[in-house]
Amino acid sequence: DQNSAGEARFNPYPKDWGTSSTGQFWDRLSASNEYTAKNVSVLRMSDSELYTTARLSPLSLTYYARCLANGNYTVTLHFAEIIFRDNRSYQSLGRRVFDVYIQGQLLDGTIIAVKQLSSKSKQGSREFVNEIAMISGSQHPNLVRLYGCCIEGKHLLLVYEYMENNSLAHALFGQEGSPSYLDWPSRQRICIGIAKGLVYLHEESPLKIVHRDIKATNVLLDSDLNPKISDFGLAKLDEEENTHISTRVAGTIGYMAPEYALWGHLTYKADVYSFGVVALEMVAGKNNVKYRPSEDYVCLLDWLMDPRLGSSFNQEEAIRMIKVALLCTNPSPTPRPIMSKVVGMLQGHINVQELNMDPSIYGDDLMFQSLRDEYNEMRPDKA
Secondary structure, eight states, X not given: OOOTTSOOOOOOSSTTOOOOOOSOOTTTTSOOOTTEEEOOSOOOSTXXXXXXXXXXXXXXXXXXXXXXXXXXXXXXXXXXXSSOTTOOOOEEEEEOSSEEEEEEEOTTSOEEEEEEEOSSSHHHHHHHHHHHHHHTTOOOTTBOOEEEEEEETTEEEEXXXXXXXXXXXXXXXXXXXXXXXXXXXXXXXXXXXXXXXXXXXIIISSSOEEOSOOOGGGEEEOTTOOEEEOOOTXXXXXXXXXXXXXXXXXXXXXXXXXXXXXHOEEOTHHHHHHHHXXXXXXXXXXXXXXXXXTSOOEEGGGOOSOGGGTTOSOHHHHHHHHHHHHHHTOSSSTTSOOHHHHHHHHTTSSOOOOOOOOGGGTSOHHHHHHHHHHHHHHSGGGO
């Protein structure tokens, strides 16, 4: 490894090294030892010295280390070639099929999140342009802030404010069965915040925007658990002179409104439906649809309150949120309320209108009936 800032040379002797690194770091002429990563964990295995260092690679997203034993490892990926080249360390935040999310730091110390989209796919390029167009002119406390963008060679980069508490999905559902705990006041505040963000997109923004992919993973939480809607790659403009948009269906199964999923008929009411699903997820603490290979699908409507809340929740607010969520998920788009009314109902400023739907049009009426029965049992006048 004569050039520590360039590509590492493959040497079959000893055989515990392998590399596919290419490219050069930008400051390769400076004297630096920062291209060798050192383990900071406590290692309790024989020959632990073999697991203490790893060689960084300018153009590789793969972590290489000497003689890795079988097991689970927590590693930090380093992307020194990406945009903020005065900063050496980046942290992986998550990954989608077409995106890579990383954490970085600006010169003034501001922590940022960088979203790298795939330039190899038409979808990645299309979402890059779309996201800039939709969010660059949108400023609202409940929308994630876009700092800037960069096209450098084949890299498509979007730079966002960093959200310390990851996503709502992470807080509610977690990973490997270990979700973070959200108390009821936090859930109520988050639900209202998401609704306010949608009010801005649908009713207040100069560009009326249909997000098309409202779901728990696309709601990010800052250090104070304030929600911010993110990922505008699928968003569409809602032209006032159009009653609806006929478009290619794109989004997430389980959150898409029936009229959009079945016929591609898109209006802002599709976002209202998706919001209703997210609201039910916050009440139940469960994913909308959870697949179990050995069983049938498990539907959220089989649950009501998250058992982790115990009795520590405001029953009046919970009933109100459930009722609003059911209004939003009406199979027919016309009866769904506009988001400004949703905010008023959630805050208790507007009476929640009576639920009136015919779910048999689109699905199993018995599934909805079980939810209605449980809801009626929770009503204060039934106590």
